[in-house]
Amino acid sequence: MNSIENKELKAQLIADFQLSQATLNGKSNMPIHQLRGEAMKNFDKLGFPTIRHEEWKYSNVSNLIKQTFDFHTKTDFKKSDLKKIHVPHLKGNILYFINGVYNAEISEIATPEDKLKVISFSEALATQPELIEEHFGKYANYQNDAFTALNTALSNDGVVVQVADNKVVEEPIIIRYISDVRLANVGSQPRNLIIAGKNSQVKIAESYRTVGENASFVNTVTEIIVGESAIVDYYKVQDESDKTYHIGTTQVHQKGRSYFYAATATLNGGFVRNNLNVVLDGEHIESHLFGLYVPNGKQHIDNHTLVDHQKPNCESNELYKGILMDKSTGVFNGKIFVREDAQKTNAYQNCRNVITSDEATMNTKPQLEIWADDVKCSHGTTTGQLNDEAIFYMQSRGIPKKEAIRLQLLAFAQDVVSQIKINSIREYIEKLILEKLEAA
Structure with a gap:
C-alpha cells in the first residue's frame, strides 16, 4: 500500500500482504514465503486480541486498531537529525533503522567480520536464504500469537x-x-535474528525512539539463539512518544551451559507490551531477567515473561520493578514452567512496585507451573507506596520532602539500572529517570 486508506487496520494489513505476494514474481513457492502465507492465515483467524483473552485481560488494544498507519512511509531522515536523539558517548556497532528500514549511511560497524557478521534482514533474505529458512519462524510463536503472526507475515x-x-x-x-512520524502515522514491523555461536560472548542493545508528533505502531520480533557455553547480554530501552503503540516479542533459545542476561527499561511510550520468552533447552544454563518501567501521565506498560525450564540443573532469576505516577497503568505477568525432566531446577521471580499516585494502577499475575519434584522455586509480588518513616527521617536530617522522595525512588530503580553493563546506555537511562522524577 502506497497510501493510507481509512479502513479497519486488520483489513489494511491483509490487503498489504496480498499486494506484496502479488509482486513476488514466482518466488511465492519458496519455503519462507509459504511460511509467511501460513502466518497471515493465522493472523486472519486469530484477529487482534481483546480483553476477553486472558493474556490481554489488562491491556486493551482497541485504540490501536481504530487508527490507520502507513507501513511504507518515505522518510528524509538524515544524519543531522540524530542530534534530536543523541546519546552521549555511544560507541560500538551502531545500526539505525528508520521506520523499520535499515539506513547504512548513518550506521557504523566497528568489529571485524571474522568475529561478527551484521547484515540487514532484507539483505540476508537475498544473500543467505538458507540461514533465514533454518531459523525464521522456528522459535517465536506465530501459530497462536496474533502480533507475532503479523510480524512473521x-x-x-x-x-x-x-x-x-x-x-x-x-x-x-x-x-x-527510530519512528519518523513527522509527516504521518507510521507503522513498522522489524524482525531480528541473533545467533551467538559456541563459546562466544556479545552484548546487544535495542533502543526505540520517536521523532515527530503523529502516532506510531511498532510491532517487533527478536529471536536470539544462545549457543553452547555462549554468553549474551541483551538490553531493551524504550523512550518513545505518548502516541506510540509498541508490541515487542523477544524469543530466546538457550543451549547447554549458556548464560543469558536481559534488562528491559521502559521509560516512555503510550501503550507498551513487552513479551520476553526464554527456553532453557540444555543443562547447566543460567538466565537472568531484569525489568524497570517508569510510566507517568496515562502511559500503559505491560511486561509478560515466560521462563521455560526444559532440562535439569539450570537456574533462572527474575526481578521486575515499577514506579507508577499520575494516571498510569502497569501490568506484570510472569510465568515459570518447570518440565518433568527439569530436575534440580532453581527458579526465582520477584515483581516489586511503588505507586506515587492514588490514580495509578498496577496489575500483577505471577504464575508457577511445576511438573518436576526436585526443584527450588519461588515467586512473589508487592505493590505499595513509599516508606513514610524513611521520608520523615530524611526530612529530619535537613533533606526537603520532594528531594527525599526522589532519592528513595532513584534507589529503588538502581537494583535494575545498575545491571546494565554498557556505560553510555546506563547513564542515559539514569538521566531520563531523574528528569521524570524531577518533573513529577
Missing part, C-alpha cells in the same frame, strides 16, 4: 547478527529503531 527488514564460535565481541551491538 509482513516483516520486511531488521537485523541479522552472527557471532562466530569462540569469539568475544568487545564492542556492543546497538540497534536503534
